[in-house]
Amino acid sequence: MVSQDKTAKVDFESLLRIFTVPEGPESTLTQIEDRLSLNLNEFLKEHIVAEEKPLREIEKDFNDSLLPESPTFVSEHTQHLLDTLVSHSVHTSSPSFIGHMTSALPYFLMPLSKIMIALNQNLVKIETSKAFTPLERQVLGMLHSLIYAQSDDFYAKWMHSAQHSLGAFCSGGTIANITALWVARNNAFPANGEFKGIEQQGIFKALKHYDYEGIAILVSERGHYSLKKAADVLGIGRESLIAVKTDENNKICLDDLETKLVELESNRIKTIAVVGIAGTTETGNIDPLEEIAKQCQKHQCHFHVDAAWGGATLMSNKHRHLLAGIELADSVTIDAHKQLYIPMGAGMVLFKDPHAMASVEHHAAYILRKGSKDLGSHSLEGSRSGMAMLVYSSMHIISRPGYELLINEGLDKARFFADLVSKQDDFELITDPELCLLTYRYIPARVRTALEKATGKNKHKLNELLNGLTQFIQKRQRENGLSFVSRTTLTPKQWDGMTTIVFRVVLANPLTTHDILKNVLNEQREIAKMAPSLNKQIDALVSTIESEL
Amino acid sequence: MVSQDKTAKVDFESLLRIFTVPEGPESTLTQIEDRLSLNLNEFLKEHIVAEEKPLREIEKDFNDSLLPESPTFVSEHTQHLLDTLVSHSVHTSSPSFIGHMTSALPYFLMPLSKIMIALNQNLVKIETSKAFTPLERQVLGMLHSLIYAQSDDFYAKWMHSAQHSLGAFCSGGTIANITALWVARNNAFPANGEFKGIEQQGIFKALKHYDYEGIAILVSERGHYSLKKAADVLGIGRESLIAVKTDENNKICLDDLETKLVELESNRIKTIAVVGIAGTTETGNIDPLEEIAKQCQKHQCHFHVDAAWGGATLMSNKHRHLLAGIELADSVTIDAHKQLYIPMGAGMVLFKDPHAMASVEHHAAYILRKGSKDLGSHSLEGSRSGMAMLVYSSMHIISRPGYELLINEGLDKARFFADLVSKQDDFELITDPELCLLTYRYIPARVRTALEKATGKNKHKLNELLNGLTQFIQKRQRENGLSFVSRTTLTPKQWDGMTTIVFRVVLANPLTTHDILKNVLNEQREIAKMAPSLNKQIDALVSTIESEL
Known part of the structure; x- marks a missing residue:
């Protein structure tokens, strides 16, 4: 079970060793780790087979549905991983792999990731994350200020406030978009008279109370598929994600947006959000954000910007004008694992108004007590890792310039x-x-x-x-x-x-x-x-x- | 910017180095990583300050909302992390830290995590994950067989089937529970006549079409707070998560469950799921799962088991009888980052029926094309990391015994x-x-x-x-x-x-x-x-x- 053993046996003593004795410097695993640390690209070039093996063939190595009944030596298993998994993984950091949004990672992130994983904090609450909680709040604050550039006083007041939240760190852009639309939906149907709010009483009673026939979310034809998923999950229905026409540059047609907003209104369908895209997944174009913001203001609905991929452009003083108007959005999605060069699993949603997330706030007796600064009271996810640390470090080591x-x-x-x-x-x-x-x-x-x-x-x-x-x-x-x-x-x-x-x-x-x-x-x-x-x-x-x- | 430099400067050449030149063996970061690899507990004991500093004090180190305008040397930043973050993090792996479900990690997971992060696969689709896709499907298959013990033929047929899914790997138990209840909700209101299904047309039209007055989810008073969040997100409303009484052992009262089921039915409220708890968060008790299953069958509703924490008990032939009846559940949540000793961020939901997730399936032109085996077509999340690899490795190295x-x-x-x-x-x-x-x-x-x-x-x-x-x-x-x-x-x-x-x-x-x-x-x-x-x-x-x- 541990590589130092001669025979693999399952007794509690040898089991304890995997929790206390690290892999030795001569072990296969350490050697692989060292080679990978020394030259990641060389390692991957050497180990990922160039020619593609059909998936059906690869699957043969992953066919056993039964849990192993006897342990494997770490060294043996590591070799097995090299042969079956690493060899047929995708060289996402290769300079000639230019098909997706996953790119190379700065070297310092590899050892830092290991530290993050060894610390194994759980960001859902202070008790299991302590300093990671203010760190994550600061990272959210930095992204917030990158988008909204509020005053120092603003951040001094809200960044670490227990009852408020400038956003949520999440596993990716999809959860970020769902969170933004969840907030938009709940704020659109607040408590009123006998009605206790949509978060308490659900969509059916909300629509009846407010006398609406339906709910809609508007986005251009180029909207990311996660928005359809969001409409489904949130109980609105995929049909109610209304596709607005695009022009020859794949940007939303403002006329069609206006037409649809008016039409929905006259049909007593409540538009809870218009989503502007800052970098469409398929063509990379940016919607006219300022003009969408105006429409949203006119029609009193939440303006969300999906900048999962393009949001990083705000880092560039030269090009950030391309996203002009993003500062008028009520919420913005940015993925750090795209153009902020962070490993997979780092999304964020930011809200202009520190009170916006109140409508999705929740508490429990054993954690997330009221008045605590537990991040879990404002997030769709529960237990979460300390990924924010990697964003924090990259911000400092790379810096905005x-x-x-x-x-x-x-x-x-x-x-x-x-x-x-x-x-x-x-x-x-x-x-x-x-x-x-x-x-x-x-x-x-x-x-x-x-x-x-x-x-x-x-x-x-x-x-x-x-x-x-x-x-x-x-x-x-x-x-x-x-x-x-x-x-x-x-x-x-x-x-x-x-x-x-x-x-x-x-x-x-x-x-x-x-x-x-x-x-x-x-x-x-x-x-x-x-x-x-x-x-x-x-x-x-x-x-x-x-x-x- | 890189530790080898004498001065930190921001030019593209030095920037390229952070993507190509690893930290040298003498660098602060490498040294810290080595010490951590050698003896994690010692490292943490040394670096985490014993006496707690008030959060207000810690926050002072995380107060700047502006992005750094100049880069920091990796070594300098690493020291800064040690002083401000690591020192005030929580020693979750300490043997005397017995207050939460986060425990020590096997040593081999630290280097393996680094490999996983360096590979930086994105499990949303085959194109960015290749062998990781069948690997994740196998991990789900193994957990499925641990719970449901279906035949070899069953797994041969379904485990790698493009149109089917035995479950979903997700960031944690909350997303797993939401996914299970999302599936339950959608399956409860399928397409019928003119009605195109709740996933397409939403809750309002679903209830009208099926002539219901509301939706309910039932769970004992000891249910995890994530279920309330799920009821909110899914548009059902927190009030509609109905708390069933518990007995003196914190287990669900079957009489009260029956009463509530009948009462809801007579009020034309559709119960979409009963949730059984296999290890309550507060007391660790297990609901009488077999009896709940019978009730669910009688009332034709989805039976979900939240075994986020207790599910690992199925690994023990001696104690798995405590969860008897879990094999009757339509879906089960298990967190690998709890008692399967995996780092934070590894949840799973398993479905007995490989067709169950069809009602939440989605596709897009650029990825997740129909007929592809892309995992993203059945998951609430989009981009996801290769965490399943760590579960896979632990299953093999530790093995079931x-x-x-x-x-x-x-x-x-x-x-x-x-x-x-x-x-x-x-x-x-x-x-x-x-x-x-x-x-x-x-x-x-x-x-x-x-x-x-x-x-x-x-x-x-x-x-x-x-x-x-x-x-x-x-x-x-x-x-x-x-x-x-x-x-x-x-x-x-x-x-x-x-x-x-x-x-x-x-x-x-x-x-x-x-x-x-x-x-x-x-x-x-x-x-x-x-x-x-x-x-x-x-x-x-x-x-x-x-x-x-």
């Missing part, structure tokens, strides 16, 4: 890549990067001309074939294991809203170089040739279109 | 401590341990006799004074920093249901010895003497009561 450099670099790189794509005669930029995210596809010049000139069925047929090709390239590229871009489906205005599958690239990794980006295109160009049947169909259709002109 | 020893040891120790308390003439056992949790209080023999004989106002007054004394002892003991027990408020039948503040002890730490337990009582006895004014009042009242007899 450091983050600004990282953000600016990402935007510059996206600009470079967009220009690079535009210059190719066999690629097409689909969405221009507003932040560090862009989409494009492979489309040789001749095919593009044909697609532009084609009409009716042929146009759609050719586009469908191109979708197949994009899908083929993306999948094969992932399987090759050299680089990774993601894909999504858009309806670009330049192609009359035809359903278009595109490559999607996020350039947040500071280690990604221009050469890597050039190679990504070269590789895609090469892979495109490896679909003979698809290419044949495309060629044939292009010829038909050309001949019909 | 190893866990059994840990569980049995905890129960034996609780028995020992209960007997020890009972033998003292100045302590009183309030609740006998069914698992490894018990409650007691300090009450000298003479005071006890007086309390037994007293009547009316004096009885309550004396009990109030004792409550004050218990509170005083618990607080002072925590402040002294030598040991820690928690406290809660009960209404014990042996004291005619008088509101009684008690010490609460959880004996899960395998390093806690009998001597430590004896010392806890001795320390409490000593502290009791340090409240002269309270003692004087108690003495005076006891004399009055004695003279009146």
Whole structure:
């Protein structure tokens, strides 16, 4: 059971050792840890197999549903993890892994994480977290001031106030969004006369008391899927997450927003929140936040901004103007595990008004007593780890100007890549990067001309074939294991809203170089040739279109 | 910015180094990490200050709401963390910290956690987690088989099925409970005729369609506070979490449950779930699960078991009979960060029926495509870390028989401590341990006799004074920093249901010895003497009561 033993036995004495005797310096686990500490990228490059093994094959190693009836030596198990798990995990920190929002981590976070885990605090209450509680409140305060820039007096008064909360630290953006909409919903139906408030009496009685026929949340078509989940969980229903049209830049149409708000009102449906997006997941665009705020004020509803990914841009004095109006939001979601370069599991929601969360406050006799500063009285989650420490440390070690450099670099790189794509005669930029995210596809010049000139069925047929090709390239590229871009489906205005599958690239990794980006295109160009049947169909259709002109 | 630098500067080159150059072996951070790896307890004992500093004082170190405008050296910041954070954190792994459910961790989890964090997988989808996805599904399968013991065929068919799910891994028991009740709610109001299902159309339309006046969830008075939060979030309302009476052993009264079920039905209120508790947070008792299951079957409602803490007892062949009937539950919550000795942030909910979660399934174009095995399509959370790896490793390294020893040891120790308390003439056992949790209080023999004989106002007054004394002892003991027990408020039948503040002890730490337990009582006895004014009042009242007899 412990690596020093000769035979694995299950007795209490040897069991106690796993709680008291660390792995020796010669143990497999320590050696692996050391190598990983020394050069993480080298370690991962060495241990993650490049070529993808089909999931069905990987699953064979994870098929046993019975709990092991005999212990395994730590060293043996570590080797097993290397062979079956690490080898088939995803190299998310690789500079050529530019398909998702998970990027490289600063080195100092690895040992700090270990300290955080060894301390094993539980942030739900002071008794199990002590100094971690004011630390987390400070981190929330810092993010609050990054967004809202209130006075020193404001923070002196509210940051550590037992009865108030500037926000909540949570496992991720989804919980953050749910928390924001939970607060919005509860504040929209407060206690009134005989009615004790929606938190006490639920939606059914709330709507009856206030004489409404329904509840709605508005967000553009590009809203994150977590909002639908939120509408479901909160008892509002997915249908009641109303999609507002977007313009050619994937930003919310203000006219349509206004129309929908008025229409809902006249149908006696209460809009509890409009969600503005500061960096859509698919295209990286930012809604006109100031204008949405005005609409929300006019219609008296909560304004939430989902800046899970784009919120980090506030760190950049050069680019933060892109999010102008965010300071007018009632609540904002920011994920630290995205562009704040923190390990997975660090989301936050901030509320402008320190009283906002009162409507979701809860207490219990054994913990979270009234008047205590226990963080658990204002969070959707209960027991939580001390992840806030990693944000706190990164804020201090990197500092705001450091983050600004990282953000600016990402935007510059996206600009470079967009220009690079535009210059190719066999690629097409689909969405221009507003932040560090862009989409494009492979489309040789001749095919593009044909697609532009084609009409009716042929146009759609050719586009469908191109979708197949994009899908083929993306999948094969992932399987090759050299680089990774993601894909999504858009309806670009330049192609009359035809359903278009595109490559999607996020350039947040500071280690990604221009050469890597050039190679990504070269590789895609090469892979495109490896679909003979698809290419044949495309060629044939292009010829038909050309001949019909 | 990196420790090797002479001066901290913010340029992109030095910024890149924090992503590429690890902390050197001589750096403060590496040295701290090494010392922590070598002897965690010693490290914590050395660095956590024993005597408690008032929270107000600690907060002074966490008061700045502005983001740092210049970077800090890693070494300097590490020292700062030691001085301000680590020193005032809570020594949760200390063998004399027996007040909460957070205990010591096996040593091998520290390096494994670092590997998990360095890999930085995102379990929301295969593309960012690959082998971690089948691994997590296997962990859920193992827990499922621990509870439900289905056939090999069952697990071969469902464990890795894209369209199905045996449960969800989540950040903790609260999210697990919310998920279970979300599923229960959605399954109670399925699509029917024109009605598209509660997940689509929300609670208001669901109740109207099915002609109900409300929704209820039933749980005993000892239910965890997270259930109230769940009722609020889910739009049901906290009032609709109906508290069922408990008997003298803090177990749910089946008669009262039946009465309430019938009453709700006759009022056209739909009970979507009854929650059985397998290890109440305050007293550690287990509800009669088999009988609750029968009632649920009779009334056709979802049976959820909150075994967040007690579920680990299933690992013990000797004691698992205490949870008999759990295999009849539709869903079960188990926290791995409690008695499975995993770091904070590892909860799970298991569903008996692999189809149960279909009603909360969701998809999106860019991820979670239909037919994919992405775990995110069945979870309340979105982005999630690879915590399941730590559960997987512990299952293999400790194995079921190893866990059994840990569980049995905890129960034996609780028995020992209960007997020890009972033998003292100045302590009183309030609740006998069914698992490894018990409650007691300090009450000298003479005071006890007086309390037994007293009547009316004096009885309550004396009990109030004792409550004050218990509170005083618990607080002072925590402040002294030598040991820690928690406290809660009960209404014990042996004291005619008088509101009684008690010490609460959880004996899960395998390093806690009998001597430590004896010392806890001795320390409490000593502290009791340090409240002269309270003692004087108690003495005076006891004399009055004695003279009146």
